[in-house]
Amino acid sequence: MNRVYNFSAGPSMLPLPVLEKAASELVNYGESGMSVMEMSHRSPVYDAIIKNAEAKLRELMNIPDNYKVLFLQGGASTQFSAVPLNLIGRTGKADYIVSGQFSGKAFKEAQKMGYDVKCIATSKDTNFDRIPTVTKDMIRGDTAYLHICFNNTIYGTKYPEIPDTGDVPLVADMSSCIISEPVDVSKFGVIYAGAQKNMAPAGLTVVIVRDDLLEYCDPKAPTMLEWKTMAENGSMYNTPPCYPIYIAGLVYEWILGIGGLEEMKRRNVEKAELLYNYLDSQSYYIAPVLKSSRSMMNVTFVTGDAELDSKFAKDASKAGLVNLKGHRSVGGMRASIYNAMPKEGVAALVKFMDEFAKANPKA
Amino acid sequence: MNRVYNFSAGPSMLPLPVLEKAASELVNYGESGMSVMEMSHRSPVYDAIIKNAEAKLRELMNIPDNYKVLFLQGGASTQFSAVPLNLIGRTGKADYIVSGQFSGKAFKEAQKMGYDVKCIATSKDTNFDRIPTVTKDMIRGDTAYLHICFNNTIYGTKYPEIPDTGDVPLVADMSSCIISEPVDVSKFGVIYAGAQKNMAPAGLTVVIVRDDLLEYCDPKAPTMLEWKTMAENGSMYNTPPCYPIYIAGLVYEWILGIGGLEEMKRRNVEKAELLYNYLDSQSYYIAPVLKSSRSMMNVTFVTGDAELDSKFAKDASKAGLVNLKGHRSVGGMRASIYNAMPKEGVAALVKFMDEFAKANPKA
Numbered sequence: 001m002n003r004v005y006n007f008s009a010g011p012s013m014l015p016l017p018v019l020e021k022a023a024s025e026l027v028n029y030g031e032s033g034m035s036v037m038e039m040s041h042r043s044p045v046y047d048a049i050i051k052n053a054e055a056k057l058r059e060l061m062n063i064p065d066n067y068k069v070l071f072l073q074g075g076a077s078t079q080f081s082a083v084p085l086n087l088i089g090r091t092g093k094a095d096y097i098v099s100g101q102f103s104g105k106a107f108k109e110a111q112k113m114g115y116d117v118k119c120i121a122t123s124k125d126t127n128f129d130r131i132p133t134v135t136k137d138m139i140r141g142d143t144a145y146l147h148i149c150f151n152n153t154i155y156g157t158k159y160p161e162i163p164d165t166g167d168v169p170l171v172a173d174m175s176s177c178i179i180s181e182p183v184d185v186s187k188f189g190v191i192y193a194g195a196q197k198n199m200a201p202a203g204l205t206v207v208i209v210r211d212d213l214l215e216y217c218d219p220k221a222p223t224m225l226e227w228k229t230m231a232e233n234g235s236m237y238n239t240p241p242c243y244p245i246y247i248a249g250l251v252y253e254w255i256l257g258i259g260g261l262e263e264m265k266r267r268n269v270e271k272a273e274l275l276y277n278y279l280d281s282q283s284y285y286i287a288p289v290l291k292s293s294r295s296m297m298n299v300t301f302v303t304g305d306a307e308l309d310s311k312f313a314k315d316a317s318k319a320g321l322v323n324l325k326g327h328r329s330v331g332g333m334r335a336s337i338y339n340a341m342p343k344e345g346v347a348a349l350v351k352f353m354d355e356f357a358k359a360n361p362k363a
Numbered sequence: 364m365n366r367v368y369n370f371s372a373g374p375s376m377l378p379l380p381v382l383e384k385a386a387s388e389l390v391n392y393g394e395s396g397m398s399v400m401e402m403s404h405r406s407p408v409y410d411a412i413i414k415n416a417e418a419k420l421r422e423l424m425n426i427p428d429n430y431k432v433l434f435l436q437g438g439a440s441t442q443f444s445a446v447p448l449n450l451i452g453r454t455g456k457a458d459y460i461v462s463g464q465f466s467g468k469a470f471k472e473a474q475k476m477g478y479d480v481k482c483i484a485t486s487k488d489t490n491f492d493r494i495p496t497v498t499k500d501m502i503r504g505d506t507a508y509l510h511i512c513f514n515n516t517i518y519g520t521k522y523p524e525i526p527d528t529g530d531v532p533l534v535a536d537m538s539s540c541i542i543s544e545p546v547d548v549s550k551f552g553v554i555y556a557g558a559q560k561n562m563a564p565a566g567l568t569v570v571i572v573r574d575d576l577l578e579y580c581d582p583k584a585p586t587m588l589e590w591k592t593m594a595e596n597g598s599m600y601n602t603p604p605c606y607p608i609y610i611a612g613l614v615y616e617w618i619l620g621i622g623g624l625e626e627m628k629r630r631n632v633e634k635a636e637l638l639y640n641y642l643d644s645q646s647y648y649i650a651p652v653l654k655s656s657r658s659m660m661n662v663t664f665v666t667g668d669a670e671l672d673s674k675f676a677k678d679a680s681k682a683g684l685v686n687l688k689g690h691r692s693v694g695g696m697r698a699s700i701y702n703a704m705p706k707e708g709v710a711a712l713v714k715f716m717d718e719f720a721k722a723n724p725k726a
Contacts, residue, residue, distance in 0.1 A: 201606045
C-alpha cells in the first residue's frame with residue numbers, strides 16, 4: 001500500500017487506524033444511511049459525534065469544568081485577531097512574546113487593530129534559536145493578557161516550562177504541540193490550536209477558554225469571532241467544520257486507547273531523543289536550536305551547505321521520507337514528528353541521515 | 364448498503380460517485396503515499412488539487428477572468444462581516460434586502476459594526492413567503508453595494524431574476540443555490556456561498572469577487588477577512604480547508620461529467636416540478652410560498668396541523684426519507700433537493716406524501 005513517512009509541518013500524518021476507520025465508514029456512517037459529510041449538524045447522530053469529540057478532548061487534556069471548548073474555523077491566524085478582540089477590553093492593553101514567525105504575526109495583528117500592544121521579549125536577534133527569557137516583572141501589571149506561541153513550528157523551539165504570569169491570563173497558541181503531552185490547562189487563560197498538526201485535517205481550530213474571559217469582547221467584533229457567542233451555541237452558531245471534528249474525535253479516541261497523554265508523551269520523547277541523540281553524536285549536521293529550547297515536535301537541522309540541504313530533501317523523498325525541507329523562510333531541514341509519526345519513521349530518518357552523511361562528504 | 368434519501372438543508376447529500384472515490388483514496392491518494400488530509404498545503408500534489416478545483420469551478424460557472432475565486436473558512440456567517448469590512452469603504456454606506464433569516468443576519472451584522480446600512484425592502488410582513496419587489500430607484504445611488512440572499516433556504520424562496528442594480532455592485536449570498544443552474548456571474552460584484560449544500564462538506568466557503576472590489580478593505584479588518592490578502596496568496600495566506608476543497612473539486616468534476624450546469628438545471632427543474640406539481644394538484648398539503656418566488660432547491664409545505672407535521676417527519680424518516688422537518692423557526696416540512704438528490708428520491712417523497720395524506724385524514 002506504500003504509505004510514506006511524512007514529516008510535513010502541517011497538515012501532517014494522521015494515525016493509520018483513524019484513516020482506515022474513516023475510509024470504511026465514509027459512504028455510510030453506522031446505521032445513519034449517509035456520510036458524516038452529509039449530516040445535518042443539528043441531527044441527533046451528528047450531535048453525538050461533536051459531543052463525543054468534546055468529551056474525549058476534555059478527558060484527554062483533563063480540562064477543568066470552568067473552561068469552554070470551542071470547535072471553530074479559520075485557523076490560528078483567525079485567532080490572532082480573535083484574541084485581542086475578545087480580551088483586550090479587560091484592561092485596554094496586551095503583552096506579547098515574539099519567539100518566531102507566528103507569534104510575530106499574532107503581535108502584528110493586534111498592532112494593526114490599533115490596540116496598545118507591547119512585545120516584552122523576543123529572540124529575533126539570534127534568529128529565534130531559543131525561547132526568550134521572561135520574568136514576571138517584564139509583564140505589564142495591567143495587561144489584559146500575555147500571548148505566547150508555546151511551540152514554534154518553523155524554528156523548532158518550545159517553552160521549557162509554562163511562564164509564570166501571576167494573575168495575568170496567559171494565552172497560548174499550541175497549534176504544533178497540543179495533545180503531544182500532558183499540560184496543566186489551569187495555568188492558561190486561553191489555549192488555541194489549528195488542528196492540522198496533531199488533531200485532524202485542516203479546517204478546524206480548537207479554542208479552550210476560561211469562563212471569566214468570555215466577558216470582554218469588543219461589541220463591534222465580527223460575531224463569528226466572538227468566543228462567547230460560540231460558547232453559548234455549543235460551537236454551532238453556524239455550521240461547524242463537521243468532518244474535521246469527527247476525525248478529531250477519532251484521533252482523541254486513538255490516543256485514549258493507547259493510554260492517554262502520558263503514553264503519548266513517552267512515545268514522543270522516545271522519538272525526539274532518537275533524533276536529537278543522533279544529532280548530538282556527530283558533526284555533519286548542525287542542530288541550531290539551543291538545547292533547553294528544543295521542540296519535541298519539530299526538529300530542525302542543517303548541513304551548513306545549501307546545496308547539500310537541497311540534495312538531502314530530494315534524496316530523502318526518493319527513500320519515502322517526505323517533506324523534510326525546512327520552512328521557506330529558514331532553509332535547511334525540518335522533521336516534524338507529531339503524534340502520528342511512528343517510531344519506525346524516525347528510526348528510518350536517522351538511518352538515512354547517517355547514510356547520506358557518508359555518501360556525501362563535505363568539500 | 365442502505366443509503367437514505369437525505370433532504371437536509373445543509374450539510375446535505377453529496378453525489379455517491381464522489382463519496383465512493385473519496386473513500387477509495389482516503390488512506391492513500393494516487394501515488395502520494397498519504398491521505399489528502401495529511402498533505403502539506405504547499406506541496407506540489409496538493410497544489411494540483413486546489414488549482415484543479417478552482418479551474419473546474421471557473422469552467423462550470425463560466426467565471427470571467429476579472430473575478431477572483433477564493434476558498435475560505437468560516438461559512439457565509441463570516442462573510443456577513445467580511446462583506447461590509449471589504450466593501451463599505453467604497454462609499455461609506457450599504458443597502459440590504461431582507462428576504463429571510465440569513466439576509467436579516469447579514470443586515471444586522473453590518474449594523475452592529477456601526478456602518479450606515481439600510482434595509483431597502485423586506486418581505487417580513489408576509490413571513491418571508493416571497494421575494495420583495497425591488498426597483499432600481501429604491502437603491503441608494505451612493506451605496507457601496509446592495510446585498511441579497513439569492514435563495515432563502517429556510518423559507519424556500521428564490522429571486523425569480525437577478526435584480527438590476529445599475530452601477531451598484533450586487534453582492535449575493537448563494538449558499539443554497541450555487542452551481543444548481545447557470546448564472547451570469549458578470550451581473551454580480553461578489554458571490555459567496557457556504558459549500559455544505561451543493562459543493563462540499565461543511566468548512567469551506569467560496570467567494571467570487573470582481574477585481575476592482577478588492578481595494579476598499581477597512582485597514583483594521585482582521586487579516587483573515589481581507590479578500591485581497593486571500594486573493595494575493597491564492598487562498599493560502601494560511602492553511603486552507605484542504606479536504607473540503609478536494610471534495611469540491613470532485614463535485615465540480617461530477618457535474619462537468621454529466622454535462623455541466625445546463626444539464627444540472629434540467630435535472631433540478633425536473634425534480635422541483637415533480638414536487639411542486641404534486642403540491643399544486645391536491646389540497647392536503649399547503650405550499651406557503653408565492654409561486655413566482657419558489658425555490659428550486661428548498662421546497663416548503665405544511666399540513667396546517669402541527670401534530671400531523673410532526674408525524675409526517677417521523678413516519679418519513681422510518682421510510683428512509685430523512686430530515687424533512689422544517690426549520691425550527693418556521694415549522695412544517697422542508698424538502699431540500701440539492702444537486703446530489705436523485706430524481707428517485709423526490710419521486711419516493713411524492714409517493715410517500717400521497718400515502719401519508721390518505722392514511723392520515725384531517726379531523
